[in-house]
Amino acid sequence: MSQFRISALETRDVRFPLEQGAGSDAVHSGAEYAFATTLLACDKKLFGTGIVLTLGTGNELVCQAIELLGKELVGREIDELMAEFGVVAQRLAQHPQLRWLGPHKGVVHLALASLTNACFDLWAKSRHVPLWRLLLDLSPQEIIDLLDLSYLEDVLTRNEAETILREHMGSRRKRQGILDTGYPGYDTSVGWFQYEDARVKELARQALERGFRAFKLKVGSRDGQRDVRRAFMLRELAGADALVMLDANQQWTLPTALKTCEMLRAMSPFFIEEPTHADDIRAHRTLAEAIQPIPIALGEHVPNRVAFKNFMQAKAVQIVQADCTRVAGISEFLVVSLLARKFGLKVVPHVGDMGQIHQHLVLFNHIAMGHGAVFLECIPHLRPHFLNPALVENGVYVTPQAPGCSTELKGIRPKT
């Protein structure tokens, strides 16, 4: 077997200014999109790229954390490393000093995510396959060996996790058609918070013409009034059959959320996203009970599998928006997907990666775990910067074929 040894670890603080108002929501303004980027060099031709999203300022902190945390990866052969990646990921998460800065959240956890994503990219490239193919070709046991399942013993043992994968082996063929048909994307770019009504209307019209039938609107105004008005406006424009999702970016208090969601009931939102503070499990449970059957979607700020477990146990989340650039990369994303399967919940990833990695993971979740919610957010802003940008045609994600995780950025490669 060929040997692919990691010869160097480098980082890049890559930033992309956005046009005025784009990327804005109830809490984020004046944002850049930035990637704290890990480069794992192997030989002259082969390297792995890992990314996590930040909003500009502070991206350099994540890059430094990557370099502090990732030292032990240099010198490792990629197949050997990935054969015990669950153990390695756990050890890195428990770094005796850096752990204090999280633990398992914030800058150090973002760093672990970027490192992890780089390892998977290098691994897939070394085998000349796209990530979805790499994962589908692994045995259930090999998948489980990629994962840190600690602190889940009360709801998902290693055996149970492996069983979920085994049970879906026989029926994979039935679900593999998706590789040919693709699956729908939904458009977030119509409804940024700072866009005026007229602009939202115009963008929604354009998206309808491009084939989209699902739209997201940023809400989260202090008293909810503006939110209600704009939500009904978008519903009228998009039609009764379209899916309209509302994203409050944590800006409502629980009392405001309860009141506003009651007013929104009549426009039938497909889900309400991040209605209040991301750490407030109890508040989300209270709201979920009050507004059912409207589901609550969240996850972009839920940092790890243990926090997700708590949300699921409390019935505080119905649509799991895990993000492999927030949790500890592709491997913890798979853990959360297994947890969601156990709890019977849909996974619709948040796309801090602009969908580049998640377009693979949605395919794997569907084929290997039988996840039914095949649907992915679509944010085209940074598409020109990727070597192999995600392709969405007529509102449908086209299966990526290039080797790797689709994370390689144009002109960003190791110096060594």
Next chain:
Amino acid sequence: MSQFRISALETRDVRFPLEQGAGSDAVHSGAEYAFATTLLACDKKLFGTGIVLTLGTGNELVCQAIELLGKELVGREIDELMAEFGVVAQRLAQHPQLRWLGPHKGVVHLALASLTNACFDLWAKSRHVPLWRLLLDLSPQEIIDLLDLSYLEDVLTRNEAETILREHMGSRRKRQGILDTGYPGYDTSVGWFQYEDARVKELARQALERGFRAFKLKVGSRDGQRDVRRAFMLRELAGADALVMLDANQQWTLPTALKTCEMLRAMSPFFIEEPTHADDIRAHRTLAEAIQPIPIALGEHVPNRVAFKNFMQAKAVQIVQADCTRVAGISEFLVVSLLARKFGLKVVPHVGDMGQIHQHLVLFNHIAMGHGAVFLECIPHLRPHFLNPALVENGVYVTPQAPGCSTELKGIRPKT
């Protein structure tokens, strides 16, 4: 009124290597203690020092985050700043770009804590009073204006918080005797995880001789067997009347915690600290129910008031170990203390500050809120490095009298 304007913000990455084995627990080894230190310069004589603890590696990341986050404080007059500090703290926590790196947790939240603690130190020094005196001299409304109470609307409104303080005004006199008598410390230094049995025994004997009647033992071995043996050993040595606290530093799984705590019941631990993963509210609730009346203590890794609220609502914590060097400094510590009062829970701070700031806050909590648990951990390692080290005589904390928060470090002052 005098004007004290912040003329510059500087940071210091201050590290103190520890002797072999000291500071070790089930997860931390080879640690340094380090402070990500904020210096707020005012004039040639006056400056504020804010500290948060880290374990060495990565301390520089917190220092950088302090500088990114704290820019807006430069130029502010300290009385004016503190008159609206609740609003300022909320704005900093919601920084449009840096927020993504938390939110409200990890490196950016530690940075906010260090900044906040520096503001309070400068403020107290500008008035020539120790922190406890500064706080006791403020009106209930002035205290509330220091706090960010957002996302607590469902359990503690601004009015309710102010009422807690008002209701305790009349009875303050009864509790002020503590300023003369002091209150007991407890000794953590006897039972570090890597210490051999013989060393634990010898240190416990010495602590008994110095007047301590409360001891903490680090536990958290994989199967719990070593923990049980050492806990009974310390109980025998310390006597039936002593308080023996057990700290697992999150190392037990829920199944192991359930089993081990059952075996520990017969040695009557005063509390079990951090039995499992710090984010696992549900697991702590399950354990708390199973082992009652033994209380669960936690908080050193609970990052903010919203997470604390959830622990309290779930009855997953009985002794609240908030730490003003983990939550967003002195002001969020006071918020958590008010929450605990509302829920009828004791606050026994974790001392990431080595007790320097918390020795003041325990006095305030007792006198101004009627908190009854007057008790504070005592870690003397870094005492020689403080200008005004906490004084513990015969196991009793002596009320600090020097102006400020007792955070000033020898030889660490602004260059500007």
